[in-house]
Amino acid sequence: MISSTIGIWNYWIVFCLMMIGLFLVIGRKNFLKKIVGLTIFQTSVFLLYITFGKIKGGTPPILNESINTIYSNPLPHVLILTAIVVGVATTALGLSLVLRINSEYGSIEEDDVSAQDLVDYHDDIETGKTLDLKFKK
């Protein structure tokens, strides 16, 4: 019983971590916190994959001389190596978007940004400038 609980304990915690990451992305209004949430989500997915690749009593997948060695599954490791590097590229892109938003709106809170958008929209309507005109320009 105990061993089987520990056997799937990893999965449970990984799912909790995923949900915390998802909550940071959809629940928090700060854009930087959203990107941190994406990072948390990513790392927990990596953990899930690597957990699948583990074999009891196995060694890291580097060939050695003895015949009866059990190697852990190398395929998830390869996929996750690729994913880590792509993840950093995504983080860099997200951060530069946040910097750009900050320079344009002076805030990185979603509430502030959408409030400013709303004000701009109403200003445009009052001055007789509709959205169509904006696009024609």
Next chain:
Amino acid sequence: MISELLINAFLVTIMLSIAIALIKTRTIIFTVILTSAYSLVAALMFITLDAVDVAFTEASVGAGISTILFLAAMAYLPKKEEESISSEFIPALSCIILGGILIWCSFDLPEIGQLTAPVHQHIAPEYIKGSKEDIGIPNIVTSVLASYRGYDTFGETIVVFTAGVAVLALLEKKNSAKKNKSQPKQKIRKNA
């Protein structure tokens, strides 16, 4: 074997507590430091799960480079996260429901470390057998990454290149927009 899994369970619980601390904190610098710590504990986890290559990539790229990126971006951003006006009840509820469904499904997953699990039956044994004969590199991860699945790695470099170009384009516009922005607005006011 059980001690190995106990270490695993311990480390993964530390990760959970770091993630909960991340929800609680409202200061950006703590957020960045906790994210870095999270990545480092993840790297430790990868070592106990036999993924040494992934561990050092995570420690250098995940805990190193992304922390540097966050710190560099932080210098230009507000230092405190504001309390949001809208309620966080609906996002929290949907996350809890989704997490519950995932945990319910986890009873159908194979236990950790079973040799009979489907993931170990497919193509991985061929990679392990062929690595020495076909490619001659003892590190199987390297031979799969660079040879068997070389196209994946090629695609990855394209993704990284695209992201780099996009970052440059975004940050470039930031500088030139300041110069151009003031002129059109004045024109509009004059016309009005």
